[in-house]
Amino acid sequence: MSGTDATLERFAWLGDGLAVAIWNRETDESITSYTQPGHHTLSCYLGGGYRTERGGAPGRYGAPGRLCSLPDWHESEWVVRDRLRLLHVYFMPEHFTRRAVVELDREPRELTLADRTYFESPRLVSLCEELVRTPWQGPDALLRVNEITHTALSELLRSQSMTDPGARPRGGLAPVVRRRLADYVEAHLARPITLGDLARLACMSEFHLARMFRVSFGMPPSAWVAQRRLDRARSLLVSTDLPLQQVADACGYADLSHFSHRFRAATGAPPGRYRQALA
Secondary structure, eight states: OTTTTOEEEEEEEEETTEEEEEEEEEEEEEEEEEEOOSSEEEEEEEEEOTTOEETTSTTOOOOTTOEEEEOTTOEEEEEEEEEEEEEEEEEOHHHHHTTIIIIISOOGGGEEEOOEEEEOOHHHHHHHHHHHHSOOOSHHHHHHHHHHHHHHHHHHHHHHEEEOTTOOOOSSOOHHHHHHHHHHHHHTTTSOOOHHHHHHHHTSOHHHHHHHHHHHHSSOHHHHHHHHHHHHHHHHHHHOOOOHHHHHHHTTOSSHHHHHHHHHHHHSSOHHHHHHHHO
8 A cells, every 4th residue: 555645544563473554545536555564464444445345356345344355365456436444464474374273273384364355343343443542652552452363363274264275284283292392382381391301202302302392383382382472361361350479480481580571472451551551
């Protein structure tokens, strides 16, 4: 949209490789092309679009509440007529597929976002409308928008993911071993988890396990454990009133200071402020 006659109404970087924007456009008729943009996009029509159509799909038009999912590899051409207002959510492919192991029991390298035009999803539309209603200025507001966007991406993963047509999975862990390791990490986040623990569980050497883990989980074992600890902490801060020390203990942090430092580095806010902003 940045290379067209569209005007940017609002934009925000949300952290975690996420960004949101609201675009307005009014034109008699123009053609807009996208060629492998390098990032995924969720597009939600907020207004107009009744005479906007995608090349190759004539006779199907946009309208408020209609959605498009545009993967990083897609190529498309759009005929835009009259007025339209759009919400765009931008995110990187690895951010989308990192959820695959936990939420879909799939390897990240197997999945991509489906290329869908004008589909309907009341849940996703509701989350997009919530994004529009929420202010995008100030650290507390951005934390709330970040959380809403994470929820929307989980919904998008479940409803609009597909097997990556370009993927040729080779190597990696057997599905049963991957599940065993993922379950073990979830069950033992409160205690130290070593590469040796995971290697013994998989019946592999530490060196071999580290290589295969990266292939099947999309990141090294240490990064996966650190990310799951942060995800657990986020969930506990929002869904419980546990004291911060107990949250730190439940997530395996050495002490409250270490927890606060790691959490702030990841989210941009200390745990107490994060809880307050999302309460």
